[in-house]
Amino acid sequence: MTATQTDISTGEVAAEQRVTEEELARRARQKELTSRWFWRILSYVVVLAVWEFALLDIFSWLRGNPLDPKLLPGPSEVLATFGEIWGEGTMPAAFQATLTRIAVGFGLSFLIGAMVGILMQSKWFEGFFKDAVLISLSAPGLIWVLITAIIFGNRPIGPTIAIILTTFALVTVNVSEGIRALPKDLLDMAKSFKVSLYKRNRQIVIPHLAPYLFTGLRFGFSIAWKVTVLTEVFSSSEGIGFEMRISAVLFDMSEFLTWILAFFFFALFLEKVVLEAIERRYFRWRQAVVAS
Amino acid sequence: MADIKIKNLHKEFGTGDDKVVALEDVNLDISGHSFVSIVGPSGCGKSTLLNILTGIETPTSGTVDITSDGRVAAPGYVFQAARLLPWRTVTDNLLFVQEDRSSETKQRCQRYLEMVQLGDKGDKFPGELSGGMQQRVGIARAFCIEPDVLFMDEPFSHLDAITARALRRELHHMWAETKKMVVFVTHDVGEAVELSNRILVFAKGGRLTDDIGVELPFPRDPSDDEVAVAKAHVLRKFEELDLLAS
Amino acid sequence: MTTTETPRRNDVSASTAMSSAPNPLAVAVRIVKSPHFARLLFPVFLFAVWHITLAAVEQVWPFAVDVLPTPGEVGAFMWDEFITDTLARKNLYETFYISLRRLMSGFAIAMVLGTALGLAMGLSRATNAFCHDWTMAILAMPALAWALFNSIIFGFDDRGPILTVILAGIPFVIVNVREGVRNTPRELFDMARSFKVPQSRIIRHVLVPSLLPFMFAAARYCFSIGWKGLVIAEVFGGQDGAGWTIKFWYDAHRAHGVVGYAAFFVIFAILFERLVFEPISRRAFRWRPQLQTEVVEEAFTENQDLQDQERPVR
Numbered sequence: 001m002t003a004t005q006t007d008i009s010t011g012e013v014a015a016e017q018r019v020t021e022e023e024l025a026r027r028a029r030q031k032e033l034t035s036r037w038f039w040r041i042l043s044y045v046v047v048l049a050v051w052e053f054a055l056l057d058i059f060s061w062l063r064g065n066p067l068d069p070k071l072l073p074g075p076s077e078v079l080a081t082f083g084e085i086w087g088e089g090t091m092p093a094a095f096q097a098t099l100t101r102i103a104v105g106f107g108l109s110f111l112i113g114a115m116v117g118i119l120m121q122s123k124w125f126e127g128f129f130k131d132a133v134l135i136s137l138s139a140p141g142l143i144w145v146l147i148t149a150i151i152f153g154n155r156p157i158g159p160t161i162a163i164i165l166t167t168f169a170l171v172t173v174n175v176s177e178g179i180r181a182l183p184k185d186l187l188d189m190a191k192s193f194k195v196s197l198y199k200r201n202r203q204i205v206i207p208h209l210a211p212y213l214f215t216g217l218r219f220g221f222s223i224a225w226k227v228t229v230l231t232e233v234f235s236s237s238e239g240i241g242f243e244m245r246i247s248a249v250l251f252d253m254s255e256f257l258t259w260i261l262a263f264f265f266f267a268l269f270l271e272k273v274v275l276e277a278i279e280r281r282y283f284r285w286r287q288a289v290v291a292s
Numbered sequence: 293m294a295d296i297k298i299k300n301l302h303k304e305f306g307t308g309d310d311k312v313v314a315l316e317d318v319n320l321d322i323s324g325h326s327f328v329s330i331v332g333p334s335g336c337g338k339s340t341l342l343n344i345l346t347g348i349e350t351p352t353s354g355t356v357d358i359t360s361d362g363r364v365a366a367p368g369y370v371f372q373a374a375r376l377l378p379w380r381t382v383t384d385n386l387l388f389v390q391e392d393r394s395s396e397t398k399q400r401c402q403r404y405l406e407m408v409q410l411g412d413k414g415d416k417f418p419g420e421l422s423g424g425m426q427q428r429v430g431i432a433r434a435f436c437i438e439p440d441v442l443f444m445d446e447p448f449s450h451l452d453a454i455t456a457r458a459l460r461r462e463l464h465h466m467w468a469e470t471k472k473m474v475v476f477v478t479h480d481v482g483e484a485v486e487l488s489n490r491i492l493v494f495a496k497g498g499r500l501t502d503d504i505g506v507e508l509p510f511p512r513d514p515s516d517d518e519v520a521v522a523k524a525h526v527l528r529k530f531e532e533l534d535l536l537a538s
Numbered sequence: 539m540t541t542t543e544t545p546r547r548n549d550v551s552a553s554t555a556m557s558s559a560p561n562p563l564a565v566a567v568r569i570v571k572s573p574h575f576a577r578l579l580f581p582v583f584l585f586a587v588w589h590i591t592l593a594a595v596e597q598v599w600p601f602a603v604d605v606l607p608t609p610g611e612v613g614a615f616m617w618d619e620f621i622t623d624t625l626a627r628k629n630l631y632e633t634f635y636i637s638l639r640r641l642m643s644g645f646a647i648a649m650v651l652g653t654a655l656g657l658a659m660g661l662s663r664a665t666n667a668f669c670h671d672w673t674m675a676i677l678a679m680p681a682l683a684w685a686l687f688n689s690i691i692f693g694f695d696d697r698g699p700i701l702t703v704i705l706a707g708i709p710f711v712i713v714n715v716r717e718g719v720r721n722t723p724r725e726l727f728d729m730a731r732s733f734k735v736p737q738s739r740i741i742r743h744v745l746v747p748s749l750l751p752f753m754f755a756a757a758r759y760c761f762s763i764g765w766k767g768l769v770i771a772e773v774f775g776g777q778d779g780a781g782w783t784i785k786f787w788y789d790a791h792r793a794h795g796v797v798g799y800a801a802f803f804v805i806f807a808i809l810f811e812r813l814v815f816e817p818i819s820r821r822a823f824r825w826r827p828q829l830q831t832e833v834v835e836e837a838f839t840e841n842q843d844l845q846d847q848e849r850p851v852r
Contacts, residue, residue: 032663039667047672059691062701071690127573128580138807140766142773143800146784150793153604226680230770233682241682248686248774256690260683268678346732367732375729379747379825388743389733417825437733 048075073254081254082262090243091262097239098228098263101156105163106224110217112164113171120176129172136169141227149235159231166227171216178212211283218275225267294360294440294473296322296345301354303340303498314340315498318354322490327467327474329484329491331526337498338477339445345475346443360440368439368472370447374426376418376433383414386433404436405429407466424455428462435466441473448483460487464510481530485523486512493529502529585609607794615798625790626783634806637780640696641761641768644703648760651704652711653753659712660719669712677709681767689775699771699779706767707760714759718752750822758815765807780806 050058052074060067073081085091116133119125144162152158182205190200232241240263247255303315315337322328330338343349344356346369358365376385386401387393405411408428418426427447434442448456464487467474478484484491485506493502504526512519569575588609595606622629628636659666659673684705688698722745730740772781780803787795 035664036667039664040671043668043672062697063692067691123573124571124576127576128583130577131580134808135804138762138811139800139804140769140807142766142770142781143784143796143803146788146796147793147800150788150791150796151603151606155603222678226682229680230682244682244686248690251690253687253690256686260680264679264683268675271678272674348728348732369729369732371725371729373725375725377726377743377747379750379823380743388730388739389735419825433733 051075071251071253073257077254078257078261081258085255085258094238094240094243094259095263095266097236098225098232098241101159101232101239102163102221102224102228105160105228106167106220108160109164109167109224110171110220113168113216113220114175114213116168117172117175118179120172121179133169133172136165137173141166141223141230145227145231145234149231152235154235154237158235159228162231163224163227167220167224170220170223171213174212174216174219175209178209181212182208211279214275214279214283218271218279221275222267222271225263229263293324294358294365296320296441296473296475297355297357297359299355301341301344301356302352303337303344303349304352313498315344315351318498318500320492320500322473322475325471325473326490327476327488329476329478329488330494331478331481331484331491332494333496333530334479336494336496338494340498341494342443342445342475342477358441365440366437368434368437368442370427370430370434370442370444372446372449374418374423374430376426376429378418381415381417382410382421382429385418385429386436389433389437400438401432401436404432407435407469408432408462422455424451424459427451427459431459431463431466435470435472439472441475444474444476446478447476449478449480456483461511463487468510481526482514482523485519485526486514491526493526504529605791605793607797611794612798612801615792615794616801619798619802626786628778628783630802633778633780633783634802636778637768637772640699640772640779641703641764643696644700644768645707645757645761645764647700648704648707648711648764649757652708652756652760653715655708656712656715656756657719660716666716673709673712676705677713679705681706681763681770684767685771685774688771692775694775694777698775699768699781702767702771703764707764710759710763711756714752714756715749718749721752722748751826754815754819754822758811761810761815762807769803 055074056067056069056072059072116125116129120129120133141162144165145159148158148162152161186204187200190204195203229239229241229244232239233245234241236242240259243259244256247253247259298318298320301315301318301320302313304311304313306312318341330341332338340349344351345358346367358367360366376382377388380388382405383398383401386405387397390397390401402411402414405414408431410425410428410432413421413425413429418429421429427450430447434444448459451459460483463474466472467487476484476488489506491502491504491506492500493504495501506522508518508522514520514523592606592608595603618624619630622631624630626633655669655673659669681702684702685698688701692698692701726744726748727740730744768779769781769784772779773785776782780799784796784799784803787799
C-alpha cells in the first residue's frame, strides 16, 4: 500500500506525506516493540513464578504422589546455591576444563569437517564419505561417548574423538552446501576479465564460503558443548558434566540445577550473543542481499 | 451479456493527514462482448480499480454494479502469477474452483485445457510445467467456470516476449469464441492495442483521463501500420499525462 | 573416450551389461572410479583402520587404551543378539520394542502439543513473544539435563524417558509449525476466495497441503532428536530399553557389547528413516519437483529460526 501512496502523491504534498508516513511507521514499530517486550517480560515473570510456587505441585500430580521439595528447588534457592558455589571458587576451574575440551575437540572437528566437505565435491569422495556423514548425523552422541569412554577410560583423547564424531558432519554439510552454491556467474565473470586464480579465490571464493563456515561453526558449537558435557559425565574427573554427575548422585538438585543452568546460560550467551554479533558484523552484505 | 456500471467511484486510503486518493470520481459503463484494457503508469489506481471490481476492496463512495441479464454476474480471474496449487494436478486445479466434480464438469475442464493446448497435461503437477504453460492453466481455470466477465491482472507480464505473444493470440481466440467480456489490466500499451476494442487510460491520482475505442479488424499484427499508429496514439496520451504529473 | 562420457551414476550397471566389452582394464578402472564403489570401500577402509589400530596398540603403545574390541568379538556379539542369545535381561527385540513404545508416546504428545503451540505462535504475535524465548531455551538445553532431572523426579519408570522425549522434540515441532503458518501462501487463499471456493475445501486443499511439508520436517526432527534424548534418559533413569542395555554392557565393561549395541542404534535410526519417513515423503510430496529427501539437507531448519529473529516485523 505504501508504494501506491507515495507514487500517487505529487509535489509538496508528497514530501509532507512521506514524513507522516515514516512517522506513522515508526510509531507502529514502537507500539509493536512495546507490546513484544511486555509479553516477553510477562513470560519471564510467569515462568519464574510457576517454577517457584507451582512446579512442585505439578510434578507431584504427574508422579501421582507428593514430591520431596528438596528434589525441586525454586529459582531463589538455585540462585542462593549459585552464590555459594561461586564463593567456593570451584566454578571458574570447571568452566575452564570444559571450555578447553570443547576448544580442542571442536577445533579439530571443524578442520576435519571442512576438509571432508571440500573432498566431497568429487563424486568419488562423496560416495566414500556419504555413510560416515549419515551415521554421524543420525547416531545419538551418547554412543560415541560410551564407546570412547570404555576404550580410552579417563584419557583426554576419548572426549576429543567423541566430539569429533558427533559434530564433524555438521561442518561438512555446511561446507559442501557453500561450495555447491558458489557463484558460478561471478567466477565466470572474473575469468572473462582474466582475474588471477589467487585473486579469484581471495575476492570471490573465500568471501562466499565464509558465512557458510560460520554457520557450521555456530551450529556445530551448539551440539559440541552438549556432547562435551555428556562425555564429562562418563569419563572425567573435572568439568561441568562431572559436577553435574556428582550432584545428581548425591540427589542435590539445587547444585545440579546450578551447574547446568550456569553453563547453559554461558553457552547460550556465546551462541546467541557473541557468535551472532560476529555474524552480523562481518556478514552484513549477505543479509542485505537476502533482503533486497 | 454482462454489464458493468461504475458511478462516482471514489477510493482513498488512510485518514486525516495520511489520506491518499487512489481513485477519483470514476464513471464507467462497460457492456456486451467487449475486451477492455485498463492502462496507465504505476500507481494510477488501475490495480485498485480491479480489486474493487473483484470485491477484494470496497469503495469509499460510489457504486459498482456487475450484472448479467439482470442477475449478479459470475466473475472469473486470471492473476499476474498463475496461482496454481502446486500440490494438485492440473485437472484437480481446475476442479478445485468448480462447484461439483460431475463428469460433465470434468469434460468441460478437459475441453478448456485442450483450448489452451494442454489437453495431454491434465495429470501433471504445476511444478512440472513451464511458466507459460502454468499461465495457460490459469486462463483455462478462469474460463472453465463459465464466467460472465473475466478479470485479468497483467497475466503475461511475467512471461518472455515470444510466449506472451502466443498466449495473447490464444486469449484473443478464446475471447472471440466464448463471447465473454474481458477486463484486462496491463502496463503494456502494445498489448492493449493488440487485444482490446476499448482502452481506458488512467492518470496518477486515479482519474480516468481517456476512453479510446480501437476499431481495427482482428487479428491484429503489432507490425501493421494501423496497429502501430493506434499504439503511438495511446503512447502520446501517456506522454501528455507525464508532463502534467511533473 | 566414449566410456568416460557415459554418466558416472550408471557406471556399475553399465559395466556389467557390457561385460563382453573388449577392454577389461577400462571396465575395472571405471568400476573403481564409480562413487558406488567408493561407498562400498568405506566400510573396508574402516575395518583396515580398526585392524591397524589394534596392531599398533598391541605392539607400539600398549597403554594407549583400556580395552579395544576386535571386529570378530563385535560381530559375534551382534550375531548372538540377533538370534536373541543374550546375557542382558531382555533380548534385542524386546528392548527395542520397549524403547520404540516410549519414543512413540513422547513423539505423539510432542507433535500434538507442539502443533497447537506452533499454530498459536504463528497466528498471534503476543503468544509468539510470550513463548519464543522459552522455546529457544528448551531447544538449547541438552537432553542430558532433562534426562538426569527426570530420572531424579520420576525414578525408574516410563514417565521420565517419555517426558525427556517430549522436551527434546517439542521445540522443533513448534518452530517448524510456526514457520509453516508464517509461510502460508496468501496469494492462493486470495485466489480461492475470489473464485468463491467454500471454506472447507480451502482448508483441505490449500491450508493442509501448505502446512504438510513443515509438519513432516517437524515429525522427522522430533523423531530423531527424541530418539537421541530417549537413549540418554534410559541410561540414567531406566530399568530396560535400548539406552539401559547399552549402559548394562558399559557397566559390565564389555567393550564389544557397547560397540555392537551402538551399531544397532545406528541401524535402527537409519532403517526407520529409510522405511518410514522416506516412503511417506515420496508419496506425500510427489508434487515437489526438486525435493531433497536426505535428512542431511534438512539439518538446517534450526538455523532458520535464528535468522528469523533478525527479520523485521511486518
